[in-house]
Amino acid sequence: MKLWKDVISWNAMIEGYAAHGFFEEALELFKLMRRLNVRPTYITFISVLNASADSGLVEEGWKQFKSMSSEYGIEPWVEHCATLVYIVGWHGQLEEAMDLINSMPCEPDTAVWGALLGACRVHHNVELA
Incomplete structure (x- = not known):
């Protein structure tokens, strides 16, 4: 213990x-x-x-x-994946973030999608959003 x-x-x-x-x-x-x-x-x-x-x-x-x-x-749990999507997405690696989402071992939740959408907004990528 x-x-x-x-x-x-x-x-x-x-x-x-x-x-x-x-x-x-x-x-x-x-x-x-x-x-x-x-x-x-x-x-x-x-x-x-x-x-x-x-x-x-x-x-x-x-x-x-x-x-x-x-x-x-x-x-990895969804929380780990969401944070990694946040890390790579907010630093401009949007395609890599999307690849991560597509290969996640768990179902993406709103935190994961929110991290990606926030990164798309910051980097003005309306198409991916």
């Missing part, structure tokens, strides 16, 4: 840093967590992806998204 409390504490710290604009610190905490062999959960990855999105780190977002399943066997 102690490990579970540790994961919850790490998740709270990572999300707290990210929610208050300390994105780099959130990502550094995640790296430290991994070095200390604390196994991340699907919630950890939601916070890490949010920190990557808000700091504009597209490659970091992709890297962490891929590591969920490849390193930890955590299948």
Whole structure:
């Protein structure tokens, strides 16, 4: 049970840093967590992806998204996919965002479509919207 409390504490710290604009610190905490062999959960990855999105780190977002399943066997939930669509779409990679939606392992929801539509609005891509 102690490990579970540790994961919850790490998740709270990572999300707290990210929610208050300390994105780099959130990502550094995640790296430290991994070095200390604390196994991340699907919630950890939601916070890490949010920190990557808000700091504009597209490659970091992709890297962490891929590591969920490849390193930890955590299948992406719709929340993870929506955040990745947000990350790539808001940075102008609209076709890549659409490809991600088409290949998602789960059914896209309003958050996913909202992320894409918001990115289309920002980048003036009415055709894709």
